Structure formats: structure tokens, C-alpha cells
Amino acid sequence: MKNFWKNDELRLQCKKVLALSTLAFTVAIATMAQEVPQVTNVMNRETLSLNGDWHYIVDVQEEGYYDYRMNPMRWGFFSNAKPQRPEDLIEYDFDAAPTMRVPGDWNTQDERLFFYEGTVWLQRYFEAPNPLPRGGGRALLYFGAVNYDCHVYVNGKKAGHHVGGFTPFNFDVTDLLHEGKNFVIVKVDNKRSASAVPTQIFDWWNYGGITRDVMLLSLPATYIEDYSLQLNALPGADGKNSVIDFTMKLNRPAAGESVTVTFPELKIRRTFTTDENGRIQEKLSTKKSKLELWSPAHPRRYQVLLECGGETLSDSIGFRTIETRGKQILLNGEPVFLKGICLHEEKPNGGGRANSAEDARTLLTWAKELGCNFVRLAHYPHNEYMVRVAERMGLMVWSEIPCYWTIDWKNDATYQNAQRQLTDMIARDRNRANVIIWSIANETPHSPERDAFLGRLARYARTLDSTRLISMAMEVTGASNYVNRLQDNMHELVDVVSFNQYVGWYRDVNDAPKMRWEIPYNKPVIISEFGGGAKYGLHGAKNQRWTEEFQENLYRENLAMLDKIDGLAGTTPWILKDFRSPRRVLTGIQDYYNMKGLVSDKGERKKAWYVLHEWYEKK
Ligand code: GCB
Numbered sequence: 001m002k003n004f005w006k007n008d009e010l011r012l013q014c015k016k017v018l019a020l021s022t023l024a025f026t027v028a029i030a031t032m033a034q035e036v037p038q039v040t041n042v043m044n045r046e047t048l049s050l051n052g053d054w055h056y057i058v059d060v061q062e063e064g065y066y067d068y069r070m071n072p073m074r075w076g077f078f079s080n081a082k083p084q085r086p087e088d089l090i091e092y093d094f095d096a097a098p099t100m101r102v103p104g105d106w107n108t109q110d111e112r113l114f115f116y117e118g119t120v121w122l123q124r125y126f127e128a129p130n131p132l133p134r135g136g137g138r139a140l141l142y143f144g145a146v147n148y149d150c151h152v153y154v155n156g157k158k159a160g161h162h163v164g165g166f167t168p169f170n171f172d173v174t175d176l177l178h179e180g181k182n183f184v185i186v187k188v189d190n191k192r193s194a195s196a197v198p199t200q201i202f203d204w205w206n207y208g209g210i211t212r213d214v215m216l217l218s219l220p221a222t223y224i225e226d227y228s229l230q231l232n233a234l235p236g237a238d239g240k241n242s243v244i245d246f247t248m249k250l251n252r253p254a255a256g257e258s259v260t261v262t263f264p265e266l267k268i269r270r271t272f273t274t275d276e277n278g279r280i281q282e283k284l285s286t287k288k289s290k291l292e293l294w295s296p297a298h299p300r301r302y303q304v305l306l307e308c309g310g311e312t313l314s315d316s317i318g319f320r321t322i323e324t325r326g327k328q329i330l331l332n333g334e335p336v337f338l339k340g341i342c343l344h345e346e347k348p349n350g351g352g353r354a355n356s357a358e359d360a361r362t363l364l365t366w367a368k369e370l371g372c373n374f375v376r377l378a379h380y381p382h383n384e385y386m387v388r389v390a391e392r393m394g395l396m397v398w399s400e401i402p403c404y405w406t407i408d409w410k411n412d413a414t415y416q417n418a419q420r421q422l423t424d425m426i427a428r429d430r431n432r433a434n435v436i437i438w439s440i441a442n443e444t445p446h447s448p449e450r451d452a453f454l455g456r457l458a459r460y461a462r463t464l465d466s467t468r469l470i471s472m473a474m475e476v477t478g479a480s481n482y483v484n485r486l487q488d489n490m491h492e493l494v495d496v497v498s499f500n501q502y503v504g505w506y507r508d509v510n511d512a513p514k515m516r517w518e519i520p521y522n523k524p525v526i527i528s529e530f531g532g533g534a535k536y537g538l539h540g541a542k543n544q545r546w547t548e549e550f551q552e553n554l555y556r557e558n559l560a561m562l563d564k565i566d567g568l569a570g571t572t573p574w575i576l577k578d579f580r581s582p583r584r585v586l587t588g589i590q591d592y593y594n595m596k597g598l599v600s601d602k603g604e605r606k607k608a609w610y611v612l613h614e615w616y617e618k619k
Contacts, residue, residue: 034172035160036251038427040226042142042168042217043384044314048129050141050184050214053099054122056106057092058113064092064121064187077121078153078185094123094185102214103144105207108352115582117206119189126184128177129218136221138251139177141184142170144212144355144383148196151187163417164197165190166380166402167424170217186210195411197418198402203594204344204379205580207353212383220309222278224259225251227306228430230467231293231319232283234333239290243283244319250278250308260307266291293332294318294433296373299394301433318391318433322469324495327567329469329524331396331436338396338526338570339616340374341367341598344579345382348603354382360389366576366599368393370609371616376528376572379404379442381425391434398471398528398572400439401425403457407441409449418453419460426464438465441472443500451489458493469495473528476501482514491521496569500529503561504554510543512557517565524569530558531574533595536604546589551596552607559615573612577601 039045057064057077064077075081075090083090100109102122107114133139141154147165151158155178160171190208192200227248235242248259255276262269267288272280292300301316320332328335343363347354354363364386367375375390376398390397401421408414422440429435440457444450454472461470474488476499484501491497497519503512519525534551542553555573562568578597584590593601598609 034175035162036140036170036172037225038168038424039140039142039170039217039219039223039251040427041313041315041431042215043388045311046218047142047215048126048218050124050126050216051102052124054102054124054210055094055097055099056123057094057097057121058116059119059121059187062119064119078151078158078187079156080123080183080185094121097123100209102210103212103353103355104209105147105211105352106209107205107207108350113208117191117208119187119191120208121185121187122210123183123185125181126216128179128182129216130179132177132179133174133218137174138172138217138219138221138223139174140170140217140219141173142168142213142215142217143210144168144214146186146188146210146212147190147206147208149189149191150210153185153187155182156185159184164421164424165211166382167421168212168384168428169424173216195408195414197407197414197421198379198404199407201406201583202379202402202404203581203583205346205352205582209353211353212355219251220311222254222257222309223251223311224306224308224313225249226427229284229304229315229317230430231291231321234321235286235291235293239292240287242286242291242319244286246272246280246282246284248272248274248280248306250274253278257308260305262305262307263302264305265289265302291319294320294391295332296394296396299392299434301391315431317431320433322436322467324469324524326522327524327569329436329496329569336373336569337619338374338572339372339619340376340396340398340526340570340572341370341372341576341612342376342378342529342572342574343367343576344378345380345386346577346579348577348601350580350601354386357385357389360385362603363576364390364393364395366603367395370576370598371613374398374570374572376400376439378575381421381428384428387429387432387435391432395434397432397435398437398439399425399429399435400442400473403441403444403454403472405443405445407444407450407453409447409453415453415456418457422457422461423464426461430465435468437469437471437496439471439473439498443473443475446477446488454490455493458490471496471498471526471528474499482508482511483516483518485518486521486525491523494523496524496526497521498526498528500574501527502530502532504530504558505532510557512554512561515561517561519565519567523567525565525567526569527562527565527571527573529572529574530562531555531596533590534606534608535589535595536578536600536602536606538589546595548607552611555608555611559611573598577603 154176232243257274301318374396380402532554540547581594
């Protein structure tokens with residue numbers, strides 16, 4: 001503590017005050033951070049959960065860093081300082097501060113924080129793993145997601161900094177831990193910014209906090225960081241002789257490490273050796289057994305064990321192919337119609353951010369009951385439970401990064417941020433058979449800069465994963481005289497052209513029956529959004545806004561219109577459940593909810609639910 005003026009962290013914070021650019025600041029922080037590449041499949045590794053009650057201090061003015069002259073605060077909040085003598089003045093005390101649940105957003109845990117967007121510091125103690133990692137073993141502090149910007153400290157020392165609210169990250173904290181009682185402090189800031197991803201304006205609640213699981217991972221010195229197991233081609237007629245592409249990467253470039261892959265049910269057991277980069281790239285053949293493919297009707301997954309060093313990592317992997325042919329999407333070589341629905345990652349009953357397997361089951365069961373085989377997880381990567389539970393339930397997934405509306409296209413730091421979110425989304429879920437589409441954006445205004453930004457992102461996505469489809473939710477722009485023309489320069493870079501359209505709500509009320517569609521591309525089309533708002537229980541004439549009858553009629557007319565679209569390969573109407581949004585201020589109707597759900601926030605079905613259900617039953 002005596003050395004606080006020399007403390008790098010405080011110096012860096014001061015530089016921030018002196019208006020270093022965001023980019024320079026990020027780079028400066030990154031050079032001292034101990035972030036290591038995302039470790040995948042954390043759920044099946046040896047972990048210590050740090051979920052639970054964390055103390056918190058709301059910090060409107062960054063008091064945790066600065067004094068009244070904007071000089072470094074003497075007892076920075078990250079140090080968890082305590083008075084050493086009775087006369088010492090320290091004007092905060094985590095131990096006396098209230099607690100909130102982690103994972104959890106602060107907005108729904110403290111009514112004073114419902115609309116709050118700013119900094120909150122969170123703290124908890126934990127017992128170090130016993131024994132502490134030795135002989136080069138590593139301890140990684142893993143966060144499923146923190147919204148939006150966070151600085152993490154362990155025992156008063158900086159562990160790292162992370163930007164982006166919906167993807168996992170981990171810091172190597174081995175050297176910061178000591179035996180017995182340790183503490184971790186996280187400074188979270190969810191303020192909006194024009195250069196962030198998402199940017200300043202978006203139509204969902206900006207839930208702040210440590211919104212997903214926190215864990216301490218204990219790993220050997222050399223561990224499997226990431227791997228991929230993908231079906232290379234469909235099995236032969238007898239279901240045998242499939243080829244599975246296996247790639248694997250260690251955390252360091254260690255040559256000659258042996259890794260054994262076992263699929264007990266497929267009678268596969270092979271041992272490979274890493275190359276000088278610590279990687280393996282091999283093929284596995286299912287010669288001996290008939291491979292059953294993953295599909296919504298039969299969501300078959302196989303147990304796999306990966307052994308390396310002292311660690312045995314297990315996973316459940318499904319195999320399928322996904323591709324397009326002309327205007328069709330082919331799942332396992334057969335045309336499939338995507339009967340979908342959009343959803344936000346929000347618990348029912350005003351509960352805030354969804355963050356558990358149970359939340360995922362509730363929401364996805366509603367989607368299944370609606371007749372869906374597909375969900376669009378809007379507008380950001382949802383938590384890992386959501387994807388894994390969907391895989392088990394037989395729901396295909398569209399997964400998206402929050403390049404939403406007016407992104408700062410010319411800003412390279414913004415691009416890097418988006419690319420990082422895309423990379424982490426793909427790294428986490430690349431082994432989930434149900435994920436069939438990576439979406440790189442939603443409803444972005446056309447411009448050459450936007451095309452350059454998104455084009456670069458689409459090309460980059462393909463270098464990371466060539467086994468899935470790329471798409472983005474575009475906007476219908478060429479509408480005139482009852483013609484909806486789909487036009488977007490990005491059509492060349494996506495596999496599926498997806499469009500949001502709001503005939504009957506934002507425009508052309510009553511005109512759905514007259515609409516003609518012009519789609520000049522020989523690619524599958526998904527209508528990635530349509531819909532309108534209704535308050536559950538509000539009844540009236542079908543031309544009366546906000547009534548269930550209005551929404552019911554809108555669905556009837558839109559679905560009849562969609563039936564006329566040549567090459568329609570699926571749809572994901574907007575949206576499963578009413579969700580919170582600060583944009584939706586109409587008193588008595590919206591009350592800060594977007595009301596376009598087919599079910600209310602409590603799960604009550606509106607009349608339009610039955611219209612879509614019936615349409616899906618016939619598809
Ligand atoms: C859209 C957006 C979605 C909004 C929706 C609406 O086009 O993609 O995020 O919530 O419209 O309700 O206006």
C-alpha cells in the first residue's frame with residue numbers, strides 16, 4: 001500500500017484522465033494484463049465456482065480510483081483497504097456493503113439501480129484451491145460474461161481488463177493467489193458509448209454486472225485450450241465410414257505431447273502427438289460403427305473424452321452437415337424449413353438477465369411448444385447454457401454479435417472489438433451441432449464504410465469456421481408501390497440472405513396482402529423479424545393498436561404474405577416474450593417493455609401465438 005504512487009494501475013488510470021485515446025488506453029492496459037486465450041468447455045473442467053453473494057459499491061464518479069483533484073485515490077477500491085489504526089480514514093468498506101447475487105444483473109437486484117448505467121465495484125472472498133497449482137499448473141479466473149467493461153483485481157493486484165458484454169474471458173491468476181483466504185474485486189461499467197459494440201442506442205435493457213458464471217479453473221501446466229470435432233462429410237449409405245475432422249490446440253507451443261481421443265459409443269480410440277505449435281490436425285474415421293446424425297427430430301450426441309497430461313476432458317458432440325443449394329438450406333443433405341422464433345436472454349417475470357440452465361429450459365420449452373425447430377438468439381451471444389440446452393432439445397441456433405444499428409464503422413478499435421466478440425462466440429460454441437448460422441450484424445444502415453466493416457467481418461468469420469453458414473439480419477430497403485425489394489451489397493458475402501420487415505406495424509398497415517416480393521439472389525431467404533406489439537389481455541377490433549386482435553391479424557396477414565415468397569427457407573418472428581427496453585415508454589401499455597412478444601413476460605399466450613403455432617404445424 002505504501003507504494004501506491006508507483007502503482008502501475010493508478011498511473012494508467014491517470015493517463016486515462018489525461019485523455020489518452022481509448023485505443024491507446026486499451027493497448028496500455030493489455031500490455032500489463034494476464035489475459036490468456038479463452039479456454040473452451042469450462043463446464044466440464046475442474047472448477048471452483050465463485051458464484052454467490054458479492055458485496056457491491058455503486059460508484060457514480062469513479063471515486064474508487066480518484067480523489068477530489070482527480071489524482072489517484074489513496075486507498076483505491078481495488079485494494080480492499082482496511083483501517084490499520086483507529087484514527088485511519090478509509091471511506092469505504094466492502095464487508096459492510098450490501099450484497100447481490102452473481103451471476104446477476106444489478107438492475108433487478110436493487111431498485112435504486114433499475115435505470116443505472118455506470119460503475120459498480122463487486123467484491124468477494126474465496127478460499128484458494130488446496131493445494132495451490134504447483135509445478136507450473138495454472139489457475140485461471142473465468143467469467144462467462146460481464147457487461148460491459150470490467151477491470152479485475154485479485155488480492156489488490158490487477159488481473160486484467162475486458163471489453164464486451166456477452167462473451168467469456170479468462171485471466172491467468174496463478175501468481176496472484178496465496179494459500180487460504182483471497183479476494184477478488186471487479187469494477188464493472190455499463191455506460192454506453194458511440195464507439196462500442198453495441199453502440200449507444202439499442203432496443204433491449206442494458207443489464208449491468210457480472211451477468212454469467214464466475215469460476216476458478218485449475219489446469220495442468222500444459223492443457224487443452226480449444227478443440228474442434230466436426231463431421232467432414234455425410235456417412236455412406238450404410239451409415240458407416242464417416243470422417244470427423246479433429247483439430248486441437250494446447251495453451252503453449254509444446255511439441256510431442258500426446259492426446260488421446262475416445263468416442264466409446266463409436267469404438268474410436270486414437271492417440272496423436274502435437275506438432276511444434278502444440279497443435280493437432282487429424283481425421284477420425286467411424287469405420288466400425290454406424291454414425292447417427294444430429295437433427296431436431298433426433299438430437300443425438302456422442303460422449304467424447306480428450307486426455308492430455310493429467311486432464312481428461314469430456315464433452316457431448318453431435319454430428320451433422322449444414323449447407324445451401326440454390327434457395328434451399330440442407331441439413332444432413334435434406335432441405336429443411338427453419339421454423340424459428342427470436343429471443344432475448346431475459347428471464348420471465350421481470351427477472352432480468354437469464355443466466356442458468358433452468359432459465360434456458362423455460363424459454364426454450366416455450367419455443368418448442370410453439371412448434372419451433374430453430375431459435376434466433378438475438379442480438380448478442382447468449383450464455384452457454386442456452387446453446388447447450390437447445391442442442392439437447394433439438395433446436396437449431398442462429399447466434400449473433402451485437403453489431404446493431406449505428407455502429408461506428410470507420411473506427412478500427414470498434415472493428416477490433418466486434419471481431420474479438422465474433423472470435424470468442426465461435427470459439428465457445430464451435431462444437432455445438434445445433435449452431436448452424438453465425439450472424440454478424442442486425443439492421444445496419446447502408447454505406448460503403450459499413451460494407452467494408454461487415455465484409456471484413458464476414459471474411460474473417462469464414463477463416464474461423466468453414467462448417468457453418470454466415471448471415472446477418474438486413475433491412476428491406478426497396479419498398480415502393482407494394483413491392484418489397486431485398487437489396488443489400490452484403491448479399492455476396494453471406495450464405496443466407498435474411499431480412500427484417502415490419503409490414504403491418506411500422507409501415508403499410510393493412511397492406512400485407514398487396515405486397516409483392518422481389519428477391520434478386522439465388523440464395524435461401526430467412527425473414528429474420530416481423531411482428532407487432534400487443535398487451536396480453538387487451539382486446540378490441542383488429543385495427544386497434546396494442547390489442548391481441550391487432551397482433552393476431554398482423555400475424556395472419558404476414559404469414560400469408562410470407563407463403564408467397566419464392567425461396568423462403570425459414571422465419572424467426574419478433575419475438576417469443578415481451579422484454580424490457582428503455583425505448584418503450586408508452587405508459588399503461590409498454591411501461592418499458594417491448595410488447596411484441598407472442599407470450600407476455602409471465603408466459604401467457606397471446607392470440608397471435610396460436611396463429612404461428614398453426615402455421616408451423618403445417619410446415
Ligand atoms: C427491429 C430490431 C429489434 C427491435 C424490433 C422492434 O428491427 O432488430 O431489435 O426490438 O425491431 O421491436 O422494433
